[in-house]
Amino acid sequence: MGKAETKIEDTVSAYARSMNFIANKYTTPGKRGAPDRIYIGYEIVFWIEYKTPSGVLSSDQKREIKDIRDHGGTVFVVDDIVKGKRIIDKMKQVAVSIMANNLRNL
Numbered sequence: 001m002g003k004a005e006t007k008i009e010d011t012v013s014a015y016a017r018s019m020n021f022i023a024n025k026y027t028t029p030g031k032r033g034a035p036d037r038i039y040i041g042y043e044i045v046f047w048i049e050y051k052t053p054s055g056v057l058s059s060d061q062k063r064e065i066k067d068i069r070d071h072g073g074t075v076f077v078v079d080d081i082v083k084g085k086r087i088i089d090k091m092k093q094v095a096v097s098i099m100a101n102n103l104r105n106l
Contacts, residue, residue, distance in 0.1 A: 009050040012084030019092055033060025042095030046074040053079045
């Protein structure tokens with residue numbers, strides 16, 4: 001991972017933590033192509049693969065993203081800080097809305 005990609009990942013992950021998400025590095029030993037980070041908070045889980053604006057997903061990454069999505073998971077590919085922060089904001093908004101709806105139905 002290059003410096004530009006690391007800066008995007010570190011900045012978005014710090015922002016996610018400030019919004020009360022867990023932002024862990026994600027690895028799958030013995031398997032290539034896993035997204036860079038897994039985010040957990042507000043009763044939701046999602047992954048982000050980080051790239052530079054000119055970065056391209058490898059075939060292993062495409063396969064892993066497809067597999068996660070095919071099993072109901074949510075994966076984003078982020079290539080800039082603003083987009084990453086917007087995703088964090090939106091995921092929190094969606095999660096809080098779902099949680100509120102669930103509480104109304106108790």
